Amino acid sequence: MIRSVWRYSHLILAVVSSIFLLLAAVTGGILAIEPISNATKNYSITGLDEILVSQTIDRLKSNYDEVLELEVIPSNYVIASVLTKDFENKTIYIDPINLSEFGPVEERSSFFNFITNFHRSLFLKSAGRIFVGIISFLLCLIAVTGLLLLIKRQGGSLKLFHRVKETNFEQRYHVVLGRWFLVPIIIISATGVYLSAEKFELFPSYSVKHNRNEIAQDEYEQKEISEFPGLKNISLDQVRKIVFPFSEDLEDFYQVQLNDREMLIHQFSGKVVSAQKYPLVQLGSILSMKLHTGESSPVWAFILLISSGSILFFMYSGFAMTLKSLNRKKATTFGYALRDEAEYIVLVGSETGNTFDFANRFCKSLKSHDKRVHLSSLNEYATYERAHKMVIFTATYGDGDAPASANHFLKRFEQINPKHLIEYTVVGFGSMLYPNFCSYAENVHEKLDFHPSFKPMMQLTKINEQSFEQFRGWANNWGAKADIPVHLELPDSSFTKKKTEDLKVIDISKLNVDNTFLLKLKPQKKIQFQSGDLLGICPPDARRERLYSIAEIDRYILLSIKNHELGKCSGYLSSLEKGQIIQGKIEKNLKFHFPVTAPSVIMICNGTGIAPYLGMIQKNNNANIHLFWGGRYTQSFDLYQTYVDNALKERNIRSLEIALSREGEQHYVQDLLLEKQDFLVSSIENGAVIMICGSISMQNGVMEVIGNLLQSRSNLKMSDLEINGQLKLDCY
Numbered sequence: 001m002i003r004s005v006w007r008y009s010h011l012i013l014a015v016v017s018s019i020f021l022l023l024a025a026v027t028g029g030i031l032a033i034e035p036i037s038n039a040t041k042n043y044s045i046t047g048l049d050e051i052l053v054s055q056t057i058d059r060l061k062s063n064y065d066e067v068l069e070l071e072v073i074p075s076n077y078v079i080a081s082v083l084t085k086d087f088e089n090k091t092i093y094i095d096p097i098n099l100s101e102f103g104p105v106e107e108r109s110s111f112f113n114f115i116t117n118f119h120r121s122l123f124l125k126s127a128g129r130i131f132v133g134i135i136s137f138l139l140c141l142i143a144v145t146g147l148l149l150l151i152k153r154q155g156g157s158l159k160l161f162h163r164v165k166e167t168n169f170e171q172r173y174h175v176v177l178g179r180w181f182l183v184p185i186i187i188i189s190a191t192g193v194y195l196s197a198e199k200f201e202l203f204p205s206y207s208v209k210h211n212r213n214e215i216a217q218d219e220y221e222q223k224e225i226s227e228f229p230g231l232k233n234i235s236l237d238q239v240r241k242i243v244f245p246f247s248e249d250l251e252d253f254y255q256v257q258l259n260d261r262e263m264l265i266h267q268f269s270g271k272v273v274s275a276q277k278y279p280l281v282q283l284g285s286i287l288s289m290k291l292h293t294g295e296s297s298p299v300w301a302f303i304l305l306i307s308s309g310s311i312l313f314f315m316y317s318g319f320a321m322t323l324k325s326l327n328r329k330k331a332t333t334f335g336y337a338l339r340d341e342a343e344y345i346v347l348v349g350s351e352t353g354n355t356f357d358f359a360n361r362f363c364k365s366l367k368s369h370d371k372r373v374h375l376s377s378l379n380e381y382a383t384y385e386r387a388h389k390m391v392i393f394t395a396t397y398g399d400g401d402a403p404a405s406a407n408h409f410l411k412r413f414e415q416i417n418p419k420h421l422i423e424y425t426v427v428g429f430g431s432m433l434y435p436n437f438c439s440y441a442e443n444v445h446e447k448l449d450f451h452p453s454f455k456p457m458m459q460l461t462k463i464n465e466q467s468f469e470q471f472r473g474w475a476n477n478w479g480a481k482a483d484i485p486v487h488l489e490l491p492d493s494s495f496t497k498k499k500t501e502d503l504k505v506i507d508i509s510k511l512n513v514d515n516t517f518l519l520k521l522k523p524q525k526k527i528q529f530q531s532g533d534l535l536g537i538c539p540p541d542a543r544r545e546r547l548y549s550i551a552e553i554d555r556y557i558l559l560s561i562k563n564h565e566l567g568k569c570s571g572y573l574s575s576l577e578k579g580q581i582i583q584g585k586i587e588k589n590l591k592f593h594f595p596v597t598a599p600s601v602i603m604i605c606n607g608t609g610i611a612p613y614l615g616m617i618q619k620n621n622n623a624n625i626h627l628f629w630g631g632r633y634t635q636s637f638d639l640y641q642t643y644v645d646n647a648l649k650e651r652n653i654r655s656l657e658i659a660l661s662r663e664g665e666q667h668y669v670q671d672l673l674l675e676k677q678d679f680l681v682s683s684i685e686n687g688a689v690i691m692i693c694g695s696i697s698m699q700n701g702v703m704e705v706i707g708n709l710l711q712s713r714s715n716l717k718m719s720d721l722e723i724n725g726q727l728k729l730d731c732y
């Protein structure tokens with residue numbers, strides 16, 4: 001709830017101030033270049049804290065006919081306004097020790113003057129200044145709410161610089177850049193607000209007033225400047241400006257402006273005749289000026305420059321994310337049946353809209369079979385007159401919390417009594433990078449499970465990182481149970497736009513007991529690929545590709561394919577003959593490549609999921625690989641036997657464990673893991689990489705076993721494996 005309030009205020013503020021913000025950011029960025037370019041003059045004096053003001057004045061007075069002013073600017077440049085012995089008036093950068101002259105102080109360029117005026121008031125005079133002040137204030141609020149959101153998102157301020165988990169470009173870099181630039185942006189905007197408030201006299205007035213009447217002028221003891229008590233121990237780093245006495249009149253003093261106070265010093269006795277500390281308001285003004293303009297240091301000016309650039313990116317990415325999310329929600333729920341007319345109810349829990357996308361593909365497929373589908377958010381949960389099936393797709397946020405479109409669901413669920421029995425399925429969308437992987441989906445599943453009016457149709461399925469392949473695997477299973485062939489529209493990925501490659505059939509095995517076969521293909525051109533990459537094949541007359549995991553063996557592609565009864569693609573591939581040329585697209589699948597360094601690799605798979613491993617075990621000598629395979633019958637493994645035997649002989653595989661579900665002990669690959677739990681836990685603790693390939697239900701079972709083992713026997717958590725790169729998944 002609080003997160004939503006911050007999110008909406010962050011967004012509303014950004015929309016209102018966007019145009020002015022754009023102009024202020026661009027002009028601010030340009031202005032930050034000025035101190036950087038000034039710094040290239042290299043007139044900076046080091047060790048100002050060791051140079052006494054009295055000695056500098058002494059030197060200046062003996063070197064020039066008259067000295068009018070001495071100024072120390074924030075970049076540590078020392079400027080003197082003098083009248084030379086040849087009666088020439090000069091304002092120059094000097095070295096205060098040897099009085100060498102670096103060069104004249106030039107007038108500010110008209111370009112920077114122009115940009116400064118625009119930045120301060122947008123050429124709208126006082127009205128413009130008010131606007132700019134308000135924009136600075138809004139920017140400050142946006143940055144503060146952004147920082148709060150970021151802290152919340154990362155799981156606390158101590159985790160602010162932990163790995164960023166978002167994979168979407170705009171979302172990811174909104175977070176990555178936010179961690180670095182939100183604080184400088186808060187400083188820029190807060191100082192901007194301060195300077196505007198000062199301009200409009202919102203602070204109490206603070207001009208320094210010296211009480212000259214109290215100054216005794218008649219009696220004084222003349223002293224050398226180096227002996228002046230008022231300048232004792234004052235070094236140049238404390239000075240902003242010194243105005244020299246204009247005449248020898250006793251009422252003319254040295255007016256010394258220091259960082260924290262202003263003094264009048266008697267020009268002959270050197271005594272302090274008046275000293276006034278600057279009020280806090282003025283100190284704030286001096287500091288704000290330094291921080292807002294970057295004049296104090298070129299490094300800070302550079303930070304201001306890139307922070308201004310980052311504001312432009314935040315504007316772009318913020319709006320892009322919002323538009324995407326709004327469009328998705330609008331486009332998806334529109335055009336489906338009303339809730340009391342629909343047979344199928346699809347409810348979605350989403351924060352940024354991606355889950356709506358998946359739900360929409362699923363609903364479209366049902367609609368193409370003339371099914372009446374109602375799609376809405378989980379928060380709109382109600383009673384449904386005719387529905388007999390319900391599918392819930394939901395993301396998880398925060399610490400296992402509900403996403404925005406589901407935050408009222410559980411409460412509503414308790415208040416609303418369903419009118420009849422409904423078969424339900426829950427699909428969780430989440431990320432294994434979070435300790436509470438899909439835990440909100442688990443909550444929802446549990447709630448429905450305990451309710452007498454809801455009957456589970458399938459187990460809870462968890463989709464990691466919005467994997468389309470995993471989603472498709474689930475959709476196929478659901479379709480088989482509901483007796484509806486679910487054909488999902490492919491996401492518009494770079495893959496669909498890829499060029500196809502000609503591939504020649506080199507070998508094709510006979511179907512085994514499980515209707516599975518091996519297909520060996522040779523690319524007709526030199527192309528880069530490796531085991532774990534994917535091959536997309538679209539059979540003639542079909543609209544969509546089917547993806548297969550590749551084994552790369554001696555530059556050939558080896559696939560293991562199950563010929564599904566109604567499978568268009570597997571049917572097409574099983575009918576191929578040697579020498580035939582087919583088309584396919586290769587997709588790099590970096591997340592499932594063999595790890596570059598790992599003390600050991602535990603490969604877990606079932607059925608045809610062994611395919612990518614057949615290439616990996618052949619290629620990686622002495623890699624300390626342990627293979628766990630689950631299948632139906634002893635004969636099911638015959639297809640792979642020679643590849644695995646070779647790897648065992650070469651000692652590439654150190655152990656092989658097979659679980660058969662229809663023979664002998666009739667168990668599954670996850671049961672093998674339980675049997676070998678000592679080995680499994682100690683390997684994981686020593687940094688082993690776990691690779692899992694095969695069906696989603698096998699993946700869920702395996703993950704549950706590993707998760708439970710870690711919980712009871714180790715300090716590591718599943719999310720640690722993901723964060724350490726110890727977990728590689730390719731399930732569908």
Ligand SMILES: Cc1cc2nc3c(=O)[nH]c(=O)nc-3n(C[C@H](O)[C@H](O)[C@H](O)COP(=O)(O)O)c2cc1C
Pocket residue numbers: 152153154166349350351352353354355356395396397398399400401403429430431432434435436437438439465466
């Ligand atoms: C700030 C934040 C917190 C998240 N917390 C979790 C979490 O606790 N558990 C989880 O499984 N996924 C978590 N995720 C991942 C999302 O649930 C996942 O990316 C989901 O697909 C997003 O769906 P949506 O775009 O429909 O909101 C989190 C993502 C973000 C950005």
